[in-house]
Amino acid sequence: MARSGAVWGIDIGNCALKALRCRRHEKDDNKLVVEAFDFIEYPKILTQPEADREALVAEAVATFVSRNEIAGDRVALSVPGQSGLSRFIKLPPVEAKKIPDMVKYEAKGQIPFALEDVVWDYQQLAGSQDDGYALDPEIGLFAMKRDQVHRAIQPLTEAGLEVDCIQLAPLAIYNYACFDRMNNMEDAPPFDPADPPKSLLVLSFGTETTDLVITNGYRVWQRNIPIGGSHFTRALTKELQLTFTKAEHLKRNATKAEDPRALFQAMRPVFSDLVAEIQRSIGFFMNNNKNAEIGDIVALGNPMRLPGLQRFLAQNLDQEVILLEEFPGLLGGSVTAAPQFQSNHLSFAEAYGLCVQGLGLGQLQTNLLPEEIVTERLIKGKKPWTVAAAAVLMLGFTVNYYSHYATYATADVKDSGMSQAISKASSVESKANNFSSEHSSLVAKYDELKEIRSSLRSNDDGRVLWLELLKAIKSALPQDPRPAEERKMTALDVRERPELHIETLDCEYFQDVGTWYTSVERSVKEASKIKSFDNTPAPAAGEEAAEGDEAPTADEAAPATPEDAELAEQDAADQETLAEDTLEDLGQGEGEAEFVPPTGEGWIIQITGYHFHNSDINNPSEFEERGLAEAGQFVRQTLIKNLREGSVMLPTRDGEMKEYSMEKLGIQIPVMISNYRPVQVTYDPNAADAEEAQRNWSAYQQGNAEGGLGGLGGFNGRTPAGGANATVSTPPPEHWKLRKYEFEVQFIWQPQPRSERDNDPQESVSDDMLP
Incomplete structure (x- = not known):
């Protein structure tokens, strides 16, 4: 109406x-x-x-x-x-x-x-x-x-x-x-x-x-x-x-x-x-x-x-x-x-x-x-037009049928030889139906064999998936190209090594990896927020550590110095660039097409580690020269870049070595979820771990307190020159001042078996496998 x-x-x-x-x-x-x-x-x-x-x-x-x-x-x-x-x-x-x-x-x-x-x-x-x-x-x-x-x-x-x-x-x-x-x-x-x-x-x-x-x-x-x-x-x-x-x-x-x-x-x-x-x-x-x-x-x-x-x-x-x-x-x-x-x-x-x-x-x-009432009225309003359109369509079909029937009726089937043609056409139609039925049967058998083949291949390929992932991660890690004998045990040499030290490798299975992406998206928006670290000041120059003080470990914060303040100011100035880099990790930088979040099941892999590839704050020229080429940027330019654009040599099913891209292996969206600052740490190169560094420091303190053979008899138990009555202080352990950067990297891994990523063209069953 x-x-x-x-x-x-x-x-x-x-x-x-x-x-x-x-x-x-x-x-x-x-x-x-x-x-x-x-x-x-x-x-x-x-x-x-x-x-x-x-x-x-x-x-x-x-x-x-x-x-x-x-x-x-x-x-x-x-x-x-x-x-x-x-x-x-x-x-x-x-x-x-x-x-x-x-x-x-x-x-x-x-x-x-x-x-x-x-x-x-x-x-x-x-x-x-x-x-x-x-x-x-x-x-x-x-x-x-x-x-x-x-x-x-x-x-x-x-x-x-x-x-x-x-x-x-x-x-x-x-x-x-x-x-x-x-x-x-x-x-x-x-x-x-x-x-x-x-x-x-x-x-x-x-x-x-x-x-x-x-x-x-x-x-x-x-x-x-x-x-x-x-x-x-x-x-x-x-x-x-x-x-x-x-x-x-x-x-x-x-x-x-x-x-x-x-x-x-x-x-x-x-x-x-x-x-x-x-x-x-x-x-x-x-x-x-x-x-x-x-x-x-x-x-x-x-x-x-x-x-x-x-x-x-x-x-x-x-x-x-x-x-x-x-x-x-x-x-x-x-x-x-x-x-x-x-x-x-x-x-x-x-x-x-x-x-x-x-x-x-x-x-x-x-x-x-309610929307259902609106929809119901809309349909009700369209009904007269729908009935009219259906009536016109039926009228057209009727006219078309009678026109064809009239044409067919003009032909004399018995006298014009059309009877033989119709019989031959029926015979051809029957054969075609038989061939179609046989084809459907063969296709069903083929699909059954193909399913069996896929199951056998998946068992074979599944054994090496995690090994391939570990090799891919290893290939993505930056390596020091120098032989071991050319490396020097100095603080400068350690800072110059393009190495990442991995502490943990964790994984978690997701029914939908899009859920993980949502959490990463929220963290990107907060990329400019820096986690704070307390710097514990060391004793002033000329002061000795009080009796009972613990030795600083490799993870202990560095003393608060003017250089630390300069470092904090530099870090604060770099945060806007850091946030833009994080967006670039997700493919959401300025000018990029709108990123489509991934979907489907898969694994989220997390790599936790640290590196010392940072400048010496006591060397202003080196600190100014490196700028953002250290800390988080070093991780992005090496590990994350390799996980996004790199490749790895892996054996195919035939045993031949073939180069695969990380994307071909199912590795997607590597992103650094941490946003830490480099911190200055005291590092003992002679200690295998923090506990040994603690023991060396305690030995040094006890040697200074008791002196000579009255305590430990010198560093590492060696007798000092001058005899048993000589009094010699234990030499202090060697300590390096390094800048340590800790990071956490996550990425999606949706495993791609060899049979799928090789895209084998021989996906059909051979002739001898068919019945």
């Missing part, structure tokens, strides 16, 4: 059904034209104990449908704010295209139900964009349980109405406020969080609750206060011992009561509770929005007709409370001038806001209508 361009905004409250039919103004986009309205009051308030809510609502909807023309109009429905959930989330600066994924992640944490059990939607309320990035975006997240949504639209569905939009009542009030009170934000300046415009406070009083909405147009904050018009009625029934019906009538006609003073005295506690809740809500909002300032206060809803309520609110809030006489943005002529509309115009704000959204003019366009 063709759309009329008009929208019905329907507000099903606890006291009455309110509806407005609006369409856009032909010339002014900031005006709506009211074409019809309806106000249907229930015989009983829905919250009364004896009231049948479903029946009363169904009766009101049926009455509404019977006396209004709705065909072709869009329908927008509001639901109470307490039926749904509203959350306002501030996200960090992020790429605009990633906002949906981040919101979905936040929704899982913010919504206390499984996402499949709720209908939810979101919209960005504030924030700016710069070069594809959203800066300080604020997201409005709104949700409602799926079963509550279906209960809300059930009365309209049973009456034959199709709801196009479902919105929470406070958000409908927000759309009304922006459109009617703020000229729909036309010509509004860009939002400045440091100097926001004044906020409008809207109090929408209902039967059971009051919706408090605070907005400056750019952002919105709302709270549902559990006090409404019926609370005044209940106060009267309690204090004056009246029935609910009599108390409601007395409340609506308070000025005509015999004793109005007693009446207001009975309702005073409700007045006080209401003002206290409003003040508490405003205080909470101001505490969380330091730069906000409340401007006008607007009150809506029929409970505001209660005498004295407007004045009481103004006195206690220390600000004028505006009671609207009309809606400036609503043009209706005779419709809005109708007595029933005039006497109840304060209760039409929600329906007004629904019409604004339904016509595409609302600042907030979220919709809680």
